[in-house]
Amino acid sequence: MVKLKDDEKLSDVHEKRALFGLTSFLLECAKQNVTLDEIRAVLEESNFSPKRIQHFLDVYHQHKDSIRRNLARISSFEKAQIVDVNWRLDYNIKNSQSDKVNQLSYLVDLHTLHPGESEIKIVSMACSLEQLQDLVGKLKDAVRCVEKQVSS
Incomplete structure (x- = not known):
């Protein structure tokens, strides 16, 4: 599992919820074809560190097309x-x-x-x-x- 925070105060349950939320955010961004600038603004508003924002944006940019293809195959968001x-x-x-x-x-x-x-x-x-x-x-x-x- 990806460690979201080095601090031990974040329990496994909270870490799983945070990871689920971040994954949901990633999928919704790909579904809506959100730009990198829009994502950056949301993450900055949520007090993410600049390093983590850049990492998230790099991963999003690298895998966005693949995510959209898979979403189109399993969902109905691009119907006529x-x-x-x-x-x-x-x-x-x-x-x-x-x-x-x-x-x-x-x-x-x-x-x-x-x-x-x-x-x-x-x-x-x-x-x-x-x-x-x-x-x-x-x-x-x-x-x-x-x-x-x-x-x-």
Whole structure:
């Protein structure tokens, strides 16, 4: 285990908590693609010694790309963002198997933007009224969940 402090006053439990906090900070910095200057400011505010700050920054800079690749592989922080939606209603009178279908279907185009890209991609889907209502209900639930997290 890495010794955080030469002083014996820091118990093993406190040392483990400090190491966990520092590791969490490192991962969050990589996730958010934080600059070295921003990290330096936070560590200076937290009364880290200049020597330790420089060591932390060196390690962060050396391993940042690798950490980000691994985080992208195991997490969902770089998912596409829906930026627009287009839809239309189609009414199918007949198809190749049947002379009379009389079925409504909604064609939905989700315009998505992936982090780090400038090109908008389109995800298309066709669904029935029930499927569309289910999708809208789930989106509303997701919005409520996010609003609850933001407010707490």
